Amino acid sequence: MDVVIWSRIQFAMTAAYHWLFVPLTLGLALVMAVMETLYVVKKDEFWKKTAQFWIKLFAINFAVGIATGIILEFEFGTNWSNYSWMVGDMFGAPLAIEGILAFFMEATFFAVMFFGWNKVSPKFHLASTWLTGIGATISAYWILVANGWMQNPVGTTFNPDTVRSEMASAAAFWEVISNPVAVSKFCHSVTSGWVTGGIFVVGVSAWYLLKNRHSEFARKSLLVGAIVGLVGSGAVMLSGDSSGIHAAEFQPMKLAAAEGLEDGGNGAAFTIVPGIKVPHMLSLLATHDWNGFVPGINDILNGYTDHEGNVIPSVAEKMAMGREALDALAIYRSTEDPEIKAEALEQLNANVQYMGYGHLEKPEDVVPPVGVVFWAFRFMIGLGMLVALVLLLALFAVWKDKLADWKWLLWAAILCIPLAYLAGQCGWIVAEVGRQPWTIQGLLPVGVAISSLSAAAVQTTFIVFLAVFALFLVIEIRILIGAIKKGPEVEPLEA
Amino acid sequence: MTYVLLQNYWWILIALLGGLLVALMFVQGANLHLGNRSLSDTQKRMILNSTGRKWELTFTTLVTFGGAFFASFPLFYSTSFGGAYWVWVLLLITFVFQAVAYEFQNKKENLLGVQSFRVALMANGLLAPFLVGTAVGTFFTGSDFTVNKVAITDPSAPVISTWGNAWHGLEALGQYHAVLLGCTVMFLAAILGSLYILNNVDDEHIQAQMRRSVKLSIGPFLFFFLSWTVILLVRQGYAVNPEGVIYMEPFKYLHNLLAMPAVLVMLLVGVVLVLISLWQGAFSASRKGIWFAMPGTVLVVMSVFFLAGFNDTAYYPSCTDLQSSLTLDNSCSSYFTLKVMTFVSCLIPFVVAYIAYAWYQMDRKKITAQEIESTPDKY
Numbered sequence: 001m002d003v004v005i006w007s008r009i010q011f012a013m014t015a016a017y018h019w020l021f022v023p024l025t026l027g028l029a030l031v032m033a034v035m036e037t038l039y040v041v042k043k044d045e046f047w048k049k050t051a052q053f054w055i056k057l058f059a060i061n062f063a064v065g066i067a068t069g070i071i072l073e074f075e076f077g078t079n080w081s082n083y084s085w086m087v088g089d090m091f092g093a094p095l096a097i098e099g100i101l102a103f104f105m106e107a108t109f110f111a112v113m114f115f116g117w118n119k120v121s122p123k124f125h126l127a128s129t130w131l132t133g134i135g136a137t138i139s140a141y142w143i144l145v146a147n148g149w150m151q152n153p154v155g156t157t158f159n160p161d162t163v164r165s166e167m168a169s170a171a172a173f174w175e176v177i178s179n180p181v182a183v184s185k186f187c188h189s190v191t192s193g194w195v196t197g198g199i200f201v202v203g204v205s206a207w208y209l210l211k212n213r214h215s216e217f218a219r220k221s222l223l224v225g226a227i228v229g230l231v232g233s234g235a236v237m238l239s240g241d242s243s244g245i246h247a248a249e250f251q252p253m254k255l256a257a258a259e260g261l262e263d264g265g266n267g268a269a270f271t272i273v274p275g276i277k278v279p280h281m282l283s284l285l286a287t288h289d290w291n292g293f294v295p296g297i298n299d300i301l302n303g304y305t306d307h308e309g310n311v312i313p314s315v316a317e318k319m320a321m322g323r324e325a326l327d328a329l330a331i332y333r334s335t336e337d338p339e340i341k342a343e344a345l346e347q348l349n350a351n352v353q354y355m356g357y358g359h360l361e362k363p364e365d366v367v368p369p370v371g372v373v374f375w376a377f378r379f380m381i382g383l384g385m386l387v388a389l390v391l392l393l394a395l396f397a398v399w400k401d402k403l404a405d406w407k408w409l410l411w412a413a414i415l416c417i418p419l420a421y422l423a424g425q426c427g428w429i430v431a432e433v434g435r436q437p438w439t440i441q442g443l444l445p446v447g448v449a450i451s452s453l454s455a456a457a458v459q460t461t462f463i464v465f466l467a468v469f470a471l472f473l474v475i476e477i478r479i480l481i482g483a484i485k486k487g488p489e490v491e492p493l494e495a
Numbered sequence: 496m497t498y499v500l501l502q503n504y505w506w507i508l509i510a511l512l513g514g515l516l517v518a519l520m521f522v523q524g525a526n527l528h529l530g531n532r533s534l535s536d537t538q539k540r541m542i543l544n545s546t547g548r549k550w551e552l553t554f555t556t557l558v559t560f561g562g563a564f565f566a567s568f569p570l571f572y573s574t575s576f577g578g579a580y581w582v583w584v585l586l587l588i589t590f591v592f593q594a595v596a597y598e599f600q601n602k603k604e605n606l607l608g609v610q611s612f613r614v615a616l617m618a619n620g621l622l623a624p625f626l627v628g629t630a631v632g633t634f635f636t637g638s639d640f641t642v643n644k645v646a647i648t649d650p651s652a653p654v655i656s657t658w659g660n661a662w663h664g665l666e667a668l669g670q671y672h673a674v675l676l677g678c679t680v681m682f683l684a685a686i687l688g689s690l691y692i693l694n695n696v697d698d699e700h701i702q703a704q705m706r707r708s709v710k711l712s713i714g715p716f717l718f719f720f721l722s723w724t725v726i727l728l729v730r731q732g733y734a735v736n737p738e739g740v741i742y743m744e745p746f747k748y749l750h751n752l753l754a755m756p757a758v759l760v761m762l763l764v765g766v767v768l769v770l771i772s773l774w775q776g777a778f779s780a781s782r783k784g785i786w787f788a789m790p791g792t793v794l795v796v797m798s799v800f801f802l803a804g805f806n807d808t809a810y811y812p813s814c815t816d817l818q819s820s821l822t823l824d825n826s827c828s829s830y831f832t833l834k835v836m837t838f839v840s841c842l843i844p845f846v847v848a849y850i851a852y853a854w855y856q857m858d859r860k861k862i863t864a865q866e867i868e869s870t871p872d873k874y
Contacts, residue, residue, distance in 0.1 A: 060598055066551070067594035070558055071587055077565065077576025078583055082647065082654050084576070088569025089828045096566035097839050099559030104846050107551035108853045115548055115872050120856050128853075159829070163644040163655070164569075166829035173835045330648040359650060448647060451577030452654040457663065461584055468588070471606075472595055478604035 004447050006458040007079045010465065012432070014071050016425060017469045021065035023424050026140065026190055027197015028058045029133025031228050033126075035221075040126045050217055052117070053488035054201065055129070059114055060479050064472050071465060079458065081451035083439055086164045090156050090176065091146050093167075098142035105135030140193075141186050148182025150440050151431070152250040158352050160332050160345065165443060181250060184242040185431075191235035192384075192427065196420045198229020199387050202394050203417040204484055206410035209403060217488050219403060226395040233388035240381075241285070247434075248286035248294065251441055252306075253366060254434035255286060256297045257373040264296035264304070273378060297370070301363050315363035322358025325351035356443040365445070368436040376429035383423035390416045501833035502823045503805070505567035508840060510800030512560040514793035516627070517680060519553040521785065522546045523620040524688025529613040531704060537864050538701050539613075540601070540873070545695045545862050546688075547597045547874045552850065554590060566836055570642070570826035571811055574656040578640045579630065579664025586626045589619040597874045620688070621681060628680025630664075632673025634803040635727060635748065637814030639666065642821075659815045672730070675723040682716035683769075683792065690776045690785040697861040702782070709776035709784075727802075728752070733812035733820055741809050741820045751806045758801045765794030 032054040039047035073095065077084050084092075112120060112128035120128070155172030156165040167173060176182075202225040208218035247255040256264065259271055259282060267290065270281030283292040292307040303314035313321075328348035335341055360366065390412050397403045403410070435441060439449040525546045529539050565572040576583050592615035599605045600612035639659035647653050660666055667673050686709055693705040732747020744750070752759050768791025775784035804810035809820035827833065860866075867873060 063595045063598040066554065067591040070554070070590055070594070073558060073561060074576060074583060074587055077561075077572040078580055079577070081573040081577025081656050084565065084573035085570055085655055086647070088565055088572060089832050092562070092566030092569050092572070092828065093832050093836055093839075096559070096562040096836060099555070099562040100839065100842060100846060103555040103558055104552075104850060107555040108850050111548050111551060112853050112857060115544075116857060117872050118870065119860070124856065162829075163647060167831040167835070170831045170834055172831065326648045330645055333645045333648075359653070361650075448653045450654065451573075451580070452652075452657040453577070453580055453663070454661070457580060461580075464584075464588070468591060475595070475599055475604065475606050478606065479599065479602045482602065482604040 003453055003455040003458055004450055006455050006462060007450050007453075008446060010079060010458055010462040011072075011075055013462065013466055013469075014068060014075060015428065015432070017473070018065065018068040018072055019424060019428055020421060020473065021061055021068060022136075022140070023193035023196035023421070024061050024200055025058065025065050025136050026133070026193030027195065027200065027228065027232070028054055028061070029129075029136055029197070030194055031197050031201050031221075031224055032058060033130045033133050034224055034228070036126050036129050040122055046216075046220075049489055050221060051129070053217075054221070055113060056483055057204075057480060059110075060476060060483065062110065064476050067472060068469060079451050079453070080439070080449050083444065083449035086444060086449070087150075087153075087156075087440055089164055089166045090149055090153070093173070094142045094146040094149070094176070098139050098146075102135050102139035102142060105131055106139065107135075109135065137190055140190050144186045144189060145177050145179065145182045147431075148179045148185050149176055150438075151185075151435060152179055152181040152246070153440050153443055154179050158355065160329055160348055163329070163333075165440075180242075181246045184239045184246060187239035188236060188243055188427075191232040191239065192424055194232025195229050195236060195384070195387060195391075196424060198225045198227075198232055198391060199413065199416050199420045201225025202229060202391065203414045206394075206413040207484070208487070210407065210410050210414075214487055219398065222394060222403070223398050226391050226398065229391040230388065230395060233384070233391060236384060237388075244285055245288075251435055252295050253297070253300050253368065254373070254430075256295060256300060257368045257370045257434055258377040258430055260370055260374040261294065261296040262298055264294045264299045266293050267291045268294040268296075297367055300366070315357065315360075315366050318354040318357040319360055319363065321351040322354040322356060322360070324358070325355040326358040329355075354442075356438070356440070356445060359445050359448045360437070365437050368434055373430055373434045376426040376433070380423050380426035380430060383419045383426070387416045387420045387423065496834060496837070498830050498833075499824075501830065501837060502827045504837060505563075505827065505833055506800070506804050506810075506823055507797075508843075509560070509564055509567065510797040510804075511793070512556060512563055513631070513800055514796035516553070516556045516560050517624070517683065517796045518687065518789040518792040519549070519556055520624050520627075520680070520684040521687035521691040521789070522550045522553045523623050524684035524686065525692050526616040526620040527685055527688060528692065528704065528708070530617050533704060534701065537867060538698060541696050541698060541701065541862050541864060541867050542692055543597070543600075543616075544867060544873050545692060548857060550593065550597065554594065557590065567828055567833060568821070568823070568826045569828060570656070571821055574640055574642060574821065574826075575630070575638075575811065577654075577656060578658035579633075579638065579667070580658075581662070582626055582630060582664035582667065586623060589615075589622045592616075593619040593623075601874060620684070624684035625677040625681040627677075629667050629673045629677030631680075631799065631803075632676035632723075633667050633670065634800075634810055634812075635730070635732065636667075636670045636673045637733065637812040637820075638664075639815045640813050640819060641816045642813070642819040672723065672726050675719050675726070679716065679719040679723055682712050682719060686712045686716060686773065686776070687785065687788050687792065690772055690788050693776060694782045694785045695858065695862060697863045706777060709773065713773050713777060733809035733817070735807045735809055735822050735824075737807075739822070739825060741812070741817045741822070743817075747808065748802050751802045751808060754806050755801065758798045758805070761794045761801075762798040765791045765798060767791070769795065 032051050035047055035051035109128040109131040113132050116125050155168055155175035157168045159166045202222050205218040205222035208214045267280045268282040269277040269279045271277050280290050282294050286294050287307045295304050301315050305311050325348050328344045332344035393409055397406050437445045439446050528542050596612040596615045600609045642656050644655055646655050689705040689708040693702055728749040731743050731745045733741055734744035734747050735741050768787045772784035772788035775781040804823055809822045811821035813819040
């Protein structure tokens with residue numbers, strides 16, 4: 001396998017590991033901040049001890065999120081050298097702002113939250129707990145602005161003198177940070193973290209209830225967790241819907257792959273699983289029109305007219321125009337003759353919007369792995385719905401005071417913890433595998449974004465990172481289980 | 496705001512972040528004492544918990560330093576990180592272990608035992624300052640890379656920045672001038688660490704050990720720092736003419752120092768502050784040396800960055816292809832990106848203020864053995 005594949009595998013692995021720790025950080029942050037607020041408002045020691053227990057689990061998880069996160073940031077440079085230069089002007093700013101605005105907030109107030117119980121006032125401590133979570137959430141916003149830009153690169157122009165995509169104007173920055181793809185991605189990712197945090201708290205509390213330990217602590221924690229998780233589930237569904245509309249608008253190939261849609265058409269049906277379809281549903285979701293045209297994979301390859309009447313060229317035509325742009329760029333960069341330079345520039349500008357396509361070898365390169373995206377999409381939705389259902393039932397059981405009786409529900413809640421993680425991973429697979437071969441949609445394919453390294457070098461670091469992360473994951477799970485078994489210090493064992 | 500002004504402003508911010516990063520490496524230096532056999536386990540945990548309240552600041556500064564470099568001088572990010580691959584990967588691995596070492600080391604389920612995580616912290620304590628110092632050292636010695644922007648039109652080899660050898664950065668270990676800076680930063684971090692613990696922990700034996708450590712480090716630190724500086728001032732440097740053509744100039748960095756009196760003053764004030772802190776740590780009864788050492792370090796590191804990048808100098812030179820060398824002008828972000836980020840940078844004083852407030856609140860009481868033995872809120 002070549003260096004492109006290894007670079008992708010390494011980045012995907014790092015991102016996937018990072019996303020094992022981030023959702024719990026985002027979700028638990030909200031849960032524990034709510035609990036500590038209850039303590040400060042009600043002045044009830046019970047809530048203090050409860051919050052302290054969940055903060056302890058938060059801290060164990062937080063460390064590994066930091067460890068995987070730093071590797072991700074630097075991999076943009078170490079493994080995606082061309083990418084760093086060619087889009088660094090657009091992509092670097094959100095990353096730097098993330099550091100300045102979010103990371104310092106998280107780092108500073110995490111230390112106060114963790115060590116400060118007996119050092120600062122209860123209100124300052126409460127503020128620190130909230131600020132740790134707010135910092136994590138702001139951080140998610142900026143990195144998803146960066147990611148959203150990769151999916152829908154707004155506000156940029158190609159500069160042949162520097163050979164990169166540049167910020168078109170100071171106002172373009174607002175386009176970048178209010179990019180609709182970024183906004184819905186942020187909402188979708190953060191609230192899916194609330195679901196993960198919610199079901200984690202519900203599941204762990206369910207385990208105490210099954211063991212007949214810490215019953216009051218478990219019931220009240222479960223209630224907070226279920227509410228946070230359900231609010232998250234609702235928001236995940238809404239933002240997921242707008243993510244779908246954005247895919248239809250900006251990344252039709254991703255939508256076609258997620259739907260396994262070979263040939264599109266008017267009034268396209270939504271496939272629930274192969275063989276079961278809802279007529280017209282896909283057109284309605286993607287175009288908000290019962291009979292709107294949704295392109296399939298073959299339409300995109302061969303060219304089509306979209307539901308607004310725009311004629312989209314075939315991939316082969318785009319590749320030819322892209323090749324012309326690249327040839328013109330080569331001439332522009334090598335000649336000193338002002339006339340030839342001007343002519344080359346004109347030819348470049350005429351074709352520049354398809355320049356990324358000029359790097360492709362064959363039209364089929366624009367098709368992502370359909371099977372992977374199709375099934376990841378279904379698992380994401382199916383598992384997400386299942387988790388939401390269990391959260392809803394848990395809330396219902398609290399209301400009817402049936403928690404102790406419905407042992408099956410308690411078991412289901414525990415089982416849903418890994419399922420929520422799986423749903424989150426599937427979500428990122430849809431988002432990232434679904435946009436292959438592009439690092440930047442339409443502008444920069446993965447094969448051109450890389451560093452000049454040997455496959456063996458990247459293979460080596462991949463194996464090292466994989467081993468290190470796997471070790472950390474195993475240790476973290478062991479420590480979490482140990483802390484859960486030990487339990488909160490709220491009341492003596494009841495058993 | 497002109498483009499040149501913005502470029503210079505961002506180089507100042509990069510220098511500031513670099514200075515803060517080195518100053519905050521007191522965390523790395525202090526963790527070296529986890530291997531001190533004369534300290535009891537409780538005393539080691541006092542040190543661990545003292546750095547444990549600060550390590551995320553150092554770590555975050557590193558991440559922000561990287562992010563800000565990416566945003567303001569992306570060609571450096573793509574050239575150095577993608578090229579000097581092994582140096583950066585090695586640095587990252589030591590930081591990755593550091594990130595989990597605090598939380599994991601005193602948990603019985605940690606599989607590897609407390610000693611392994613202490614070794615990881617000590618490895619980070621030695622290697623992180625050394626590697627960062629050596630990498631900055633190559634700002635003056637040059638590296639083996641080529642930048643060719645037309646490469647992207649060639650499908651068979653599209654990468655713009657390519658490294659010239661398979662060592663991918665490790666060859667810098669053979670450049671003695673860069674290594675001298677690496678050793679300087681390593682001993683500086685050790686001194687900063689000892690001064691910080693001296694200030695932050697109330698324990699007589701620990702304090703005596705810290706003063707001893709400062710005393711032992713003074714010699715090697717001054718030796719490495721002075722030899723690096725002398726060689727810097729006599730070596731030829733990478734100069735840029737107004738057309739952007741890079742050429743070698745004898746005594747370039749000495750010329751820079753004399754051409755920029757403000758930098759000379761910064762450097763001297765910084766050095767004096769560090770010397771005062773050394774005297775306080777080693778030969779007086781004062782525990783406040785760290786408050787001189789940190790600002791002194793920031794000033795010295797900033798002046799080193801200024802010597803590398805200002806006064807028409809290529810800050811990341813290529814010894815393979817002189818014209819591939821990176822200057823502030825040929826490696827920076829676009830005008831609008833720098834401008835937008837300049838507005839964002841106005842929030843930095845606010846960030847510094849809340850960090851200072853939180854630090855003050857948390858450190859009003861020094862760490863004592865009694866606290867470490869009785870509190871549940873500890874690593």
